[in-house]
Amino acid sequence: MGNDRGLTPQAEDFSAWYNEIVQQAELAGHTQVRGCMVIRPYGYRIWELIQAGLDARFKATGHENAYFPLFLPKSALDREAEHVEGFAPETAIVTHAGRAELEEPLVVRPTSEAIIWPIVRDWIQSYRDLPVLLNQWANVVRWELRTRPFLRTTEFLWQEGHTAHASEAEAEEETRRMLGVYRSFMQHEMAMPVLTGRKTESEKFAGAVRTYATEALMKDNRALQAGTSHNLGQNFARAFDVRYQTEDGEHEFVWSTSWGVSTRLIGALIMAHGDDTGLVLPPRLAPYQCVIVPIWRDEDQRTEVLEAGEQARTALAAAGVRVRLDGREGMNPGAKYYEWERRGVPLRLEVGPRDVAAGQLVSVRRFTPEGGDRKRPIPAGELGTAVPALLQSMQEELLEGARARREANTHRGVTSLETFRAIVEGPGGFVFTGWCGDEACENRVKEETKATIRVLPDEEFRSAQPADRCLCGAPSVGEVVRARAY
Amino acid sequence: MGNDRGLTPQAEDFSAWYNEIVQQAELAGHTQVRGCMVIRPYGYRIWELIQAGLDARFKATGHENAYFPLFLPKSALDREAEHVEGFAPETAIVTHAGRAELEEPLVVRPTSEAIIWPIVRDWIQSYRDLPVLLNQWANVVRWELRTRPFLRTTEFLWQEGHTAHASEAEAEEETRRMLGVYRSFMQHEMAMPVLTGRKTESEKFAGAVRTYATEALMKDNRALQAGTSHNLGQNFARAFDVRYQTEDGEHEFVWSTSWGVSTRLIGALIMAHGDDTGLVLPPRLAPYQCVIVPIWRDEDQRTEVLEAGEQARTALAAAGVRVRLDGREGMNPGAKYYEWERRGVPLRLEVGPRDVAAGQLVSVRRFTPEGGDRKRPIPAGELGTAVPALLQSMQEELLEGARARREANTHRGVTSLETFRAIVEGPGGFVFTGWCGDEACENRVKEETKATIRVLPDEEFRSAQPADRCLCGAPSVGEVVRARAY
Secondary structure (H helix, E strand, O other), X not given: OOHHHOOOOOOOOHHHHHHHHHHXXXXXXXXXXXXXXXXXXXXXXXXXXXXXXXXXXXXXXXXXXXXXXXXXXXXXXXXXXXXXXXXXXXXXXXXXXXXEEEEEEEEEOOOOHHHHHHXXXXXXXXXXXXXXXXXXXXXXXXXXOOOEOOOEOXXXXXXXEEEEEOOHHHHHHXXXXXXXXXXXXXXXOOXXXXXXXXXXXXXXOOOOOXXXXXXXXXXXXXXXXXXXXXXXXXXXXXXXXXXXXXXXXXXXXXXXXXXXXEOHXXXXXXHHHOEOOEOOOOHHHOOOOEEEEEOOOOHHHHHHXXXXXXXXXXXXXXXXXXXXXXXXXXXXXXXXXXXHHHOOOOEXXXXXXXXXXXXXXXXXXXXXXOOOOOEEEEEHHHHHHHHHHHHHHHHHHHHHHHHHHHHHOEEEXXXXXXXXXXXXXXXXXXXXXXXXXXXXXXXXXXXXXXXXEEEEEOHHHOOOOOOOXXXXXXXXXXXXXXXXXX | OOHHHOOOOOOOOHHHHHHHHHHHOOOEEEOOOOOOEEEOHHHHHHHHHHHHHHHHHHHHOOOEEOEOOOEEEHHHHOOOHHHHHHHHHHOEEEEEEOOEEEEEEEEEOOOOHHHHHHXXXXXXXXXXXXXXXXXXXXXXXXXXXXXXXXXXXOEEEEEEEEEEEOOHHHHHHHHHHHHHHHHHHHHHOOOOOXXXXXXXXXXXXXOOOEEEEEEEEOOOOOEEEEEEEEEOOOHHHHHHOOEEEOOOXXXXXXXXXXXXXXXXXXXXXXHHHOEOOEOOOOHHHOOOOEEEEEOOXXXXXXXXXHXXXXXXXXXXXXXXXXXXXXXXXXXXXXXXXXXXXXXXXXXXXXXXXXXXXXOEEEEEEOOOOOOOOOEEEEEHHHHHHHHHHHHHHHHHHHHHHHHHHHHHOEEEXXXXXHHHHHHHHOOOOEEEEEEOOOHHHHHHHHHHHOOEEEEEEOHHHOXXXXXXXXXXXXXXXXXXXXXXXX
16 A cells, blocks of 8 residues: 555555655655755654663763854864864854854854863863763754755754773773663664664764764665764874873873764664555654554444543543543544554554443554564453553564564575675675775775675674674674665 | 852853853853853753743643654744744754755754644544644754853753643633743742733734743843743634534644743852852752752861761751752862752752761751851751751741832833832832833834833733833833833
């Protein structure tokens, strides 16, 4: 279904499907400013739920939120050479303000390392002031040439963690801890299994010593980098002279980290779970977890089913379910089913006159595991326990399904470039291969196949018997995961 | 006290006191970019609590959050002439991006009416799509010449509500409803009583038909405009061609509103309640409502009091109290008392060896009404009920105190310019006078006394016997509230 109702099937044109579902589910829209999107209320509500889930985890790991300026003087960006080269081509510059030309142009933040450290350095005197554990929720601007809603936009919303530590080991530990926080959030809230690992030198963040990432597999079998965590070593501390006094009275540069996820996660959600009917949302991040659709033919029935619907709504809200009663007039139930399925609501509760008589509502799931029942009546008195339990098991089933999909589309031990090319140009997916460690070879494979090294995978993801040769035939220095990616 | 510890007394120099407390309580700091502040974690936590309180009220009144772009094309701002004149002198302009000059410069939003309506117009077809009830949490930029942390900064954080309605009456009702939401929030969460009323033509928002405001009285007896709510009539609908089809099939322009409060509210909190000891925070908005300070002399005592402190912390956290156990070493209890008093924590709980033996903690309030007990022992087993109750009564007492202060500093029925001048140049406060309705007279009084008409007060605030003449001697057309203001 779906295609007859104006949604291109995924298999036909995944990219068209994506653009259509973003519009039709009212997640986002285009604006007058090239590459800037508007995030519509339904899309923004998903972002609020993502924010709440992440923010609680950041606070639980000791981080505090703060807010730093939108602008930085152009000269400040020039302090960290590698960082500058990474971001200069993408920046937006304010040259005039208050009807006059500025003495020094201001850069709209593409990220905030060069804003934060010149400020926070004054908060740090001794080892007692460390660690500094900050996070910021903010908008940033990167002047991208090709943009797509959520995936790559000129302005986007994100969080950026920035921390300072007294030792290299502590900075590394923090970098890894936050990668773990992202991974756990993506699995448990987004129902999206991710691979974790380290980026190659050519793919790492400009200014970082080491970049780690979480990589998810989309429904078209392309990879998507969903979050990154950077160990910045002493690079920014040196550039901005951020020192602390050690217990021994020495003055040392701090060790810093940064880590971020963005509204790109909404794009990941769409492409990790969506199908030809439309969006599929994990219950934990669904603006409405459950929509009640009353069914009536005449005025008497209308009163009766709306009353039953309202009772159900009250019971579910009291049980902590995000629920909506869709009592719109002049719209038949089928049209409502269609709309909420397209918008990915996990559970629909139908209530008609016969259901009222039987003291029940009929639940219909947006997605069902193989062999499961899509429809099931629930006694009205049991809604407050049955629906949360059903949503919880749907959350788990969605993750299990995504995990099975990923396993089915993971290829291990690939050693020949030909086989590799056949996979990435054919079914796609994650391809585990060897790597000689040479950046020139990495670039050559990328140019020839449009597939990149996503990560040097963390131990638990590595193959029991990894390939001992790179795709170029040279001995492998370690296993890598390659894929075409967003 | 206070002045011997480096805080200028309010009576000596209120402005110096303000700047010092912003720094010393670690609320905000200066940055490299003129007029842009950094909001430090303690200040930002207050903002998060303000956001949570307001956001719940916005959602309860049917509003949804969304996110619109940071930039608007310069030509879009030019569409609403009055609005443009209001904001053009204050805007920051992006002329270059991605290493090239832009074809059309972009304005960094000073407010979003001219961004939102060209987008939302496509979401509205018929009366069924109305009302549109939106809110946005965002940063905005206004190039102010003279800036002060929280009160007036080049970049600030705020929320901006934007709504569209099918009739003038509905738009007016919404404008007043949100003014009421602000007033209720300010009273019940900020413990800050406010006057409400309408702005004069010369003080209203550029592009509005009517602007309403909440006005609070600060400790130096100057007024502060804390929130505004604008009935925009059809001005923006006309400028951006936002129409809807009525039930009768006609095409009409919508009626719109906008309303906002900003990080300025943190400045209001500071100046409404602070004293010579430092910040005074209402319990509902305090990052820590309660700080536990353990007191020890030797290692045995330390173990014992820290354990009691930790038990108290757990009990209070379980009771929903935002609590911190200050177990820092190398810092005596007095220094901790001093720091948390300066930072406005409502309640301190001291626990020493004798308290442990007696199974109690000693509560010390940050502020106490006339004749009340500042110190009181609380049995350890009763913390979970006693502390929330104490915080609740402190919240109410703070509001009562502020209300009494305002009444004591409100002057009614003033008719002569001389008396008026003596008040505003002397004690200050809200001065209720008559007004002839003439803008030239309004401006003359403003120039001569630096006091402005704050509002044409809502009925419940008006004097039983209002002055029948303006300060100029001409007959009054209605009572006004005048004051020197921030």
